[in-house]
Amino acid sequence: MRPVYMISGGITKFAKAHPEKDFRLMVKEAFDYALADLPTLRRADIDGSICSYFSDHFTRQLKAGAMVQDYLGLCPKPSRRVEGGGATGGLCFQAAWEAVASGRMEVCLAMGFETMSRVNTWKGNEFIALASDTNFDFPVGGFYTGYYAMMVRRHMHEFGTTVEQMAKVAVKNHLNALHNPYAQSPARYTIADIRSAPMVATPLTILDCCQMSDGAAVAILASEAAAQRLAAQPVLVSGVGSGTDAMRMADRPQGQVPLLPHENAADYAHLKYPGVHSFRGGRTAAALAYRMAGINEPGKELDFVELHDAYTSSEIQTYEDLGLCRYGEGGSFVDAGAPFLPHLDYGLEFSGDGRWPRLPVNPSGGLLACGHPVGATGLMQAVFAFWQLQDRIAKHLGDATLQLPAPRRGLIHSHAGTGTYITVSILERA
Numbered sequence: 001m002r003p004v005y006m007i008s009g010g011i012t013k014f015a016k017a018h019p020e021k022d023f024r025l026m027v028k029e030a031f032d033y034a035l036a037d038l039p040t041l042r043r044a045d046i047d048g049s050i051c052s053y054f055s056d057h058f059t060r061q062l063k064a065g066a067m068v069q070d071y072l073g074l075c076p077k078p079s080r081r082v083e084g085g086g087a088t089g090g091l092c093f094q095a096a097w098e099a100v101a102s103g104r105m106e107v108c109l110a111m112g113f114e115t116m117s118r119v120n121t122w123k124g125n126e127f128i129a130l131a132s133d134t135n136f137d138f139p140v141g142g143f144y145t146g147y148y149a150m151m152v153r154r155h156m157h158e159f160g161t162t163v164e165q166m167a168k169v170a171v172k173n174h175l176n177a178l179h180n181p182y183a184q185s186p187a188r189y190t191i192a193d194i195r196s197a198p199m200v201a202t203p204l205t206i207l208d209c210c211q212m213s214d215g216a217a218v219a220i221l222a223s224e225a226a227a228q229r230l231a232a233q234p235v236l237v238s239g240v241g242s243g244t245d246a247m248r249m250a251d252r253p254q255g256q257v258p259l260l261p262h263e264n265a266a267d268y269a270h271l272k273y274p275g276v277h278s279f280r281g282g283r284t285a286a287a288l289a290y291r292m293a294g295i296n297e298p299g300k301e302l303d304f305v306e307l308h309d310a311y312t313s314s315e316i317q318t319y320e321d322l323g324l325c326r327y328g329e330g331g332s333f334v335d336a337g338a339p340f341l342p343h344l345d346y347g348l349e350f351s352g353d354g355r356w357p358r359l360p361v362n363p364s365g366g367l368l369a370c371g372h373p374v375g376a377t378g379l380m381q382a383v384f385a386f387w388q389l390q391d392r393i394a395k396h397l398g399d400a401t402l403q404l405p406a407p408r409r410g411l412i413h414s415h416a417g418t419g420t421y422i423t424v425s426i427l428e429r430a
Helices: 023-037 064-071 088-101 121-129 144-159 163-179 191-196 224-230 280-293 312-321 330-335 366-370 374-389 393-397
Strands: 004-011 048-052 079-082 107-115 199-201 214-223 235-244 304-306 409-416 421-429
Touching: 004 023, 004 088, 004 224, 004 374, 023 064, 023 107, 023 214, 048 064, 048 088, 048 374, 064 079, 079 088, 088 107, 088 214, 088 235, 088 374, 088 409, 088 421, 107 374, 121 144, 144 199, 144 312, 144 330, 163 191, 163 312, 163 330, 163 366, 214 224, 214 374, 235 280, 235 374, 280 312, 280 409, 280 421, 304 374, 312 330, 312 366, 312 409, 366 374, 374 393, 374 409, 374 421
Parallel strands: 048 079, 048 107, 304 409
Antiparallel strands: 004 214, 004 235, 107 214, 235 421, 409 421
16 A cells, blocks of 8 residues: 545535535535645546445435536546445545555545435434434334433443533534634533533433534545645545444444553453443544554544544543543543643633643534534545644634644544444644
C-alpha cells in the first residue's frame, strides 16, 4: 500500500430540511467548494469516485449515486456506492483511501449525502430501525433510541455513569457548534436544560440524541505524487481501521478485552466484555488504526477527536473503546473536563482530576449539534479534521474559535447500528 493524502474537502450546511435542494445539488455544492478551495485541481484530475448514502428509502432512488456521478460531470469514470448504516460516510472515506492506496486511482472523490426530511420523524425512525435485525428486533419495537437507552443503563449499572455526565457531553458539543456555521443545532445549554428536555427513551432525552438531517460532504484523496503536484497543504491519512460485531447484542460472546499498547490485562480482570456496555468493533477499529499510524498512547499522541456521538451515552462509551481512558472511566473523563476545549466557557465546573490531558472531542459540535445526514457524516468529520490540521478553521468557518494550536494528528470515527460496523481513521499534518 502506498501513502494517501487528503487534498481538499467541502460540506454543505446541515439542516433539518433543505426542501429547495435535491441530493444532487447538495453534493455539487460541497464538490464545488472543494474544487474552489484547491484551484490547481481540475475535474479532469479526478479518476473516479465512491458515493455514500445510507438509505434508498429517503431518496426513493436505487441508483442515486449514479445520478450524482452524472450531475457532477464525472461520467464515464469509475464509481461505486458504499453503505453501512451510521458508518456509511466513514466506510466511504476508507474505500476512497483503498482506491488510491492500491494504485487503482491517483485522485479519488469520496462523496456522501442524505435527505432525511422527505419523510416525517416516525417514518424516518422506521427506516433507521431497518438497520437492525428485522427478523428479531424490529417486530418487538426495536428503535435505536431504545437500544442505546438499554446500553447506557447497563453502563450506569456497571460503572456508575450518571445522567449529569451525559448532559455535560451535550452542553459541550452544542456550545462548540455556536462557532460552526455549518451546524444544525448550535446552542448554549445547561445540564438542567438537557435533563428537562422531553424524554425519548429513559434516560435519554431529546437533547441526548442527534437529529435527522439533510446535508452533503466530500473529501478528495490523492497519491503522494498527485498531492505534491496539486496541493500546498496535503494531510496524510496515516492509519485506517475497521471492526464489526454481531447484529444482535445477545449473540455477542464474552471474552477478554483486546488491549491497546498502553493497557494491561490486569486493568480489566473484573470486566465482562463486551457485554452491552462497550463496542468490540470500535476497539478493533482503533487498534488497527493505531498500529498502522504508530500510535502507542492515544491520549497523548492525538490532538483532537471527531467521533460518532449519535447519543451522549455513545460518546462516553467510545472514549473507552478508543483507549482515551480505561473502560468504566468515561464518565470521570467528562467530569475532569478532558474532552472540552480549554479556552471556552461551558458554564461547568470540572473535577480537576489530572489523570488525563486535555484532548478536545468533537470540536465541530459532533453529530449532536451538527446533525446526522448519515451518508455525509463521516465525511464531514474528515473535512473538519482536514481543516484543523491545515490551521484553516478561521478561513472556512469565518471564526477562529474552534482552531486548535498547531494540531499534528487527529482521529475520525464512524459507527453503525449498535456497533456492527465501525471505522477509525487517523489524519496527520504532512
